[in-house]
Amino acid sequence: MAIILFDDDARNTLLPLTYTRPVADLRIGILTIAEKWAKYLDTDFSFITENYLQGKFPLNIQDDNIFINGSVCPDEGIVEAINSLGNGQALRYQDKLIAVKLSDVYAHKFNPFGKYSDETVYTNELVTIKHPEDIFRNNGTELRKDFKLLTQGRKSAQLSSTNTIIGNDFFAEEGAQAECCSFSTLNGPIYLAANTEVWEGTHIRGPFALCEHSQIKMGTKIYGATTIGPYCRIGGEVNNAVVWGYSSKGHEGYLGNAVIGEWCNLGADTNNSNLKNNYGEVKLWDYPSQSMRNTGLQFCGLIMADHAKSGINTMFNTGTVVGVSANVFGGGYPPNHIPDFSWGGADGLVEYGFDKMMETAAKAIGRRPHRNFDEAEKAILTEVYKLTKPYRGE
Template sequence: HYPWELIKNNGNQLRADFNLLKKARPVKKSSQKKFPGVHILNGKNVVVGEGTVIKPGVVIDAENGPVYIGKNVQIMSFSTIIGPAYIGDGSIVKVGAKIYPDCSIGPVCKIGGELESTIIHSYSNKQHDGFLGHSYLGAWVNCGAGTVTSDLKNNYSSVKVYVNGDPVDSKMQFVGVTIGDHSKTAINSTFNTGTVIGVSSNVFGTGFPSKYVPSFSWGAAGETFTTYNIEKAINVAEKVMIRRGIALSNPEEKLFRKIFDLTTDERRKRGMPL
C-alpha cells in the first residue's frame, strides 16, 4: 500500500480494532470522576490506560469514533481529541493541542498544535504549533516549531506524490507530507501538497522545498541540497535514541548504510554533491 492509502483507511481500521478490543474484553465507560474537569463525550467509546494523566479542561469526543489512550500518557489542559483516534503508551499531548479524527500517534510521541488524519510512528515529535494534515511520519522524526503542511491543492485536483523518484497520481484530493524515519524539519518549515521526504534528511529555510527530498539530504528550501554524510547521520541517530534509553543496534546501522547506498542515484539525479 501507498502511505496515502493507509491514511485514507486509518479511521475505519481504528473502529475495527476497537470493536475487536470490545469483543476480547468488555470496555467499561471511562469514569469522569477519575479525571475531574475533563469532558468525555460517549464514554463507552473511550479507553484510558493505567498511569495516564488527563488534566482539567481536556475534551475527549468519541461520539463519531472511539478514542484509545494508552498507558502512562500525559494529556495537558485545553486539548481536544476527536475520535476515531489512538494515542500510544508514554506519549505527551501538549497544552491546547487539537487532534481531529483519524489520527494514530505513538507510542512515546510529543504532540502539539493541530493534527488531522495523520499517522505518527514511535518516538516522533511534533510538539509545537503548526498543522499536519493527511500526513504520514515514520519513527524518530522531529518537526520544528511552526512546521506546516498543505494537504489540499488550490484547484482541488488530485494530488501527485513521488514514489521512488517518480510522480504517481494518488487519485486523492487530500494528501499531506510523508516523512521517513530520523528526518527533521526546522522551525517554520512549510511543505507543499504531497511532499515526500526520505530517511534521515534535514530540511530548513523559508519557502517550499522540492516535492521530493531523497533520503540523506541536507539543505534549505529553494537551494540545491547536499548529501548528508552517512557517518554524521548515524552519529546523530545514536545521540537521539540514547536520550530515550535506546541504543542503535548493528542491524539498524546496517540498514542506514543500505538505504544510503540504495538512494545514491536519486541524489545524483538531483545534482546533489555526493
C-alpha cells in the same frame, strides 16, 4: 503454528516508509499490522523481508507455518478463511497471495509470488496497504477495528472529573492521565494507552489513538482519524495523521493527511499543505517509477520516512515525500520529493554526511533508555544510504 508475515511488491510501492521495516511493521489504526495478526491468531510472528532487515526483523520457521501477506489488515472474515486452510492450501485476493499454510520442508522454499495447486479466492473486501497514502486514508477503519479488538469485554479506567467526554466509545488504560480536556467520540472511538498524558486545554475528536508513553501538549487540537504512536510528544493542530513512534511535533503548526515515521522531529511552526489551491488531485513521488504518481486524492499532505527532521518554520507543499534521514530547513517551499539522506531545502539540497547522520541517529535513539542504536539499526541505515545514493543525483 508460526505466523510468518511476508513482503510482496507492496514493499516497493510503499517506499520510503519500508526502507527501514517490513510492510507488516507499518502502524495503522492502533496497532502495527503484525500486532493485529498476533492478536487475532493469538500467537507470535516473524518476518520474511529484505535481507538487510532480517537482523532486526528475524525469520522463525517452525514445523507448521502460515505465511501471511504483510500488506493485509486482518478482520474476522479473513482470519476465519486462513484458519480453515489445510497444509499446502493457499488463499488469494485480487490475484494477490494472501496466505499459504506450509510445513517446514516447503517453508524454506517459500516464494511470495509463487502459484499453488490448491488455491482459493477470497471474495470479501479487505483493507490492503499498497501506497503510503493508504495508511492515513484507511486509518479510521483500522482504528475502529483495533479499538474493538483491544477493549471488548473490558472496562475503561477513570479519568479526572475535570475532563469532558462526549459519547460512549472512550477507553483509557490504567496510567493514562488527562486534565481539563475535551474528548468527543461522536465521530469515532478514542483510545488512550497506558502511561500517556493529555495536557490541559486539549480538544480531541475521534477516531483517535494515543499509544503508550506519549504526550499531547497544552492546547493541542486533534481531528480524526489520527494515531499518535508510542513515545511521541505532539502539539499544535493535527488532522488525519499517523505518527508511528519516538517522533515529536512539539510546537504549533499544522499536520494533516500525513504519515510520519519513527525518530522524526518537526521543528516549531512546521506546516504542511494538504489541499492544492486549484482543488486538484494530489500527486506523490513514486520510487518504483521515479516519477510523480496521481493519488486520486484531493487531500494529501506529508509522507516522512524514519529519522527525518525539519527546521523551524518549514513549509511542506501539498503531497511532499521526505526520505529516510533527510534534514529539511530554510525559507520557501522545499521540493515535493526530498531524497533520502539529503540536507537543505528550497535553496538546494546536498547529501547529508553519512557520519554526521549516524551521530544524530545515535543521539536521538540514546535519549530513550530502553532503546539502543545497535549493530542491527546501524546496518539498516548503512544499507539504505547505499541503496538510495542514485536518487541523490550522484
